[in-house]
Amino acid sequence: xSLAVTCRxxxxxxxxxxxxxxxxxxxxxxxxxxxxxxxxxxxxCGKTTLISAIAAMLTPDSGDITVFGENLRKMPRRKxxxxxxxxxGFVFQQYNLLPALTCVENASIPLRVLGRPAGEANRxxxxxxxxxxxxxxxxxxxxxxxxxxxxxxxxxxxLVHDPRLVVCDEPTxxxxxxxxxxxxxxxxxxxxxxxxxVIVVTxxxxxxxxxxxxAHMADGHIETVSDxxxxxx
Amino acid sequence: xxxxxxxxxxxxxxxxxxxxxxxxxxTLLVTQQGGMFVGLMTRTASVIADIxxxxxxxxxxxxxxxxxxxxxxxxxxxxxxGVEGVAWAVPLFKTSAPVKTLDGRIDNAxxxxxxxxxxxxxxxxxxxxxxxxLWRPDAIAIDQxxxxxxxxxxxxxxxxELELNDHRAVIVAITQASAAFSANIIIHAPFTxxxxxxxxxxxxxxxxLARAAPGRSAASVAQAISRQTGLQALSAADFRWKTIxxxxxxxxxxxxxxxxxxxGVFVGIxxxxxxxxxxxxxxxxxxxxxxxxxxxxxxxxxxxxxxGAVVGLVGYGLGLGIAALFFNFATQPxxxxxxxxxxxxxAAGDAVVTGLIVLLAMxxxxxxxxxxxxxxxxxx
Numbered sequence: 001x002s003l004a005v006t007c008r009x010x011x012x013x014x015x016x017x018x019x020x021x022x023x024x025x026x027x028x029x030x031x032x033x034x035x036x037x038x039x040x041x042x043x044x045c046g047k048t049t050l051i052s053a054i055a056a057m058l059t060p061d062s063g064d065i066t067v068f069g070e071n072l073r074k075m076p077r078r079k080x081x082x083x084x085x086x087x088x089g090f091v092f093q094q095y096n097l098l099p100a101l102t103c104v105e106n107a108s109i110p111l112r113v114l115g116r117p118a119g120e121a122n123r124x125x126x127x128x129x130x131x132x133x134x135x136x137x138x139x140x141x142x143x144x145x146x147x148x149x150x151x152x153x154x155x156x157x158x159l160v161h162d163p164r165l166v167v168c169d170e171p172t173x174x175x176x177x178x179x180x181x182x183x184x185x186x187x188x189x190x191x192x193x194x195x196x197x198v199i200v201v202t203x204x205x206x207x208x209x210x211x212x213x214x215a216h217m218a219d220g221h222i223e224t225v226s227d228x229x230x231x232x233x
Numbered sequence: 234x235x236x237x238x239x240x241x242x243x244x245x246x247x248x249x250x251x252x253x254x255x256x257x258x259x260t261l262l263v264t265q266q267g268g269m270f271v272g273l274m275t276r277t278a279s280v281i282a283d284i285x286x287x288x289x290x291x292x293x294x295x296x297x298x299x300x301x302x303x304x305x306x307x308x309x310x311x312x313x314x315g316v317e318g319v320a321w322a323v324p325l326f327k328t329s330a331p332v333k334t335l336d337g338r339i340d341n342a343x344x345x346x347x348x349x350x351x352x353x354x355x356x357x358x359x360x361x362x363x364x365x366x367l368w369r370p371d372a373i374a375i376d377q378x379x380x381x382x383x384x385x386x387x388x389x390x391x392x393x394e395l396e397l398n399d400h401r402a403v404i405v406a407i408t409q410a411s412a413a414f415s416a417n418i419i420i421h422a423p424f425t426x427x428x429x430x431x432x433x434x435x436x437x438x439x440x441x442l443a444r445a446a447p448g449r450s451a452a453s454v455a456q457a458i459s460r461q462t463g464l465q466a467l468s469a470a471d472f473r474w475k476t477i478x479x480x481x482x483x484x485x486x487x488x489x490x491x492x493x494x495x496x497g498v499f500v501g502i503x504x505x506x507x508x509x510x511x512x513x514x515x516x517x518x519x520x521x522x523x524x525x526x527x528x529x530x531x532x533x534x535x536x537x538x539x540x541g542a543v544v545g546l547v548g549y550g551l552g553l554g555i556a557a558l559f560f561n562f563a564t565q566p567x568x569x570x571x572x573x574x575x576x577x578x579x580a581a582g583d584a585v586v587t588g589l590i591v592l593l594a595m596x597x598x599x600x601x602x603x604x605x606x607x608x609x610x611x612x613x
Contacts, residue, residue: 008487039305052608052610052611055525057525057606057608058606058608078529081524081527081528081529081530082527082529083527084525085526087529088527090522090610096610098240098519099244099519100236100240100243100245100458101240101244105240109237109526110527111531112237113523113527113528118236119349169610169611
């Protein structure tokens with residue numbers, strides 16, 4: 001199986017002098033394509049820093065991160081933003097939907113960022129929303145939806161441009177158990193494809209069963225990586 | 234993505250209206266005060282502007298502006314007439330006098346004595362009566378606003394009598410004179426009658442009004458008059474500007490209006506800046522999400538600038554519209570603000586000022602968006 005992401009001795013610290021905090025202390029991790037990998041560990045262990053670096057939103061102090069063959073450290077700054085827009089899809093804990101936009105408009109944003117025409121972007125977003133069971137809520141605003149429905153819109157937004165890597169940060173933290181399970185099932189169903197990968201940061205043990213592999217982090221490094229048989233597979 | 238920016242802006246109605254009202258308030262303050270200032274300064278030289286037939290004003294060499302009147306000798310008039318390039322020259326008498334109506338109402342009037350024969354110096358717009366009636370005994374013309382001031386609530390009518398420094402005067406014409414800076418009532422009378430209204434010294438010739446011969450410029454003829462007579466001769470345009478300049482330099486009016494305008498600009502920057510900053514702060518995660526999803530700093534800057542431009546345009550339009558309504562309705566004659574208007578260049582200048590207000594107000598917010606770490610979206 002090919003590798004989607006490789007991290008080699010990734011180090012990242014914040015602050016300086018006595019106040020310097022090392023968030024990543026030499027992380028080495030492989031994320032395989034076609035799989036869902038969960039990053040788990042206690043708060044402050046560096047999970048968010050690691051996915052920020054993998055998603056090209058943070059530059060490590062040292063070490064290398066390669067995403068689908070592209071070494072992020074060697075990538076010119078101006079290309080990083082375009083790379084992120086075209087290659088990575090995001091699902092956030094707080095959804096981060098734009099409250100003034102309808103569900104379709106929210107879901108179509110990544111395609112609009114990529115410069116696709118509004119009609120095409122909306123058509124693709126509509127298809128995804130329909131598959132996610134939100135057909136009748138397409139033209140509603142986020143505030144008119146439940147938390148579970150908002151997270152499904154966020155999943156549609158993360159997948160609308162068919163990214164090779166989907167990064168999710170605590171996607172079920174704001175949802176009840178049923179909605180959390182449903183969101184993860186949808187994510188697995190729609191995002192896991194050959195040549196694509198999903199990385200999920202979570203504390204929620206109830207969703208461990210959706211993972212192919214679970215990387216346990218502690219104190220800025222990967223402690224163990226366990227292979228699982230994905231229940232949803 | 235422009236639609237996204239606009240929907241973000243319009244989506245938060247309270248802030249959007251706050252931003253627009255901030256810009257509109259600043260625009261209104263700057264344009265309204267700017268127009269009032271220009272109107273007031275123009276008023277200082279309204280007498281010069283009203284006498285359109287004369288393009289040259291001749292006066293005492295020491296005269297600094299239209300209200301420093303030191304009478305010339307009567308012989309100066311034919312001397313001016315004798316200068317080559319002068320088409321014609323007529324006398325003008327200018328003074329102020331107390332007026333009293335028969336029912337005891339008193340006020341102060343600007344009295345202008347115009348050429349007996351030609352009546353050059355009389356306002357062109359006569360609302361009631363005929364100019365030639367000024368040749369009748371005791372006849373005077375009064376401006377509409379002056380009439381209303383002396384007889385408030387009464388219909389304009391000819392034949393009313395008043396006392397001008399204890400001399401009987403009969404109104405035979407009502408004019409539409411431009412408002413003067415220092416008087417509420419403007420009275421015109423033939424020169425020889427006007428000088429009898431007030432005790433005068435030996436000389437009564439306040440100004441000589443002249444016209445350059447066809448093909449000659451007013452400025453060059455004025456120079457010739459100065460050279461030959463030793464008097465101060467200026468083109469009407471130059472004299473007008475000299476008078477306005479005197480008031481600009483010697484009164485607190487520019488400072489007073491200037492402070493209000495500067496205050497308007499600062500209030501605009503403060504209100505728009507703070508509101509926009511709050512708007513950005515409350516939407517910072519949305520900006521962060523857009524950045525995370527691959528929106529470049531350049532395009533993000535474009536979105537923020539578009540939001541600012543819309544706020545600026547709508548606010549400017551609203552402020553300018555209110556200012557225009559003010560000038561349209563509040564300055565109708567014979568009201569106290571008659572003649573005040575909103576010159577196009579004040580509106581254009583304020584467009585630049587508004588642009589600067591919006592840009593300055595947005596600067597801090599824009600910086601906040603540009604330095605925004607997209608990883609903010611991962612923080613709970």
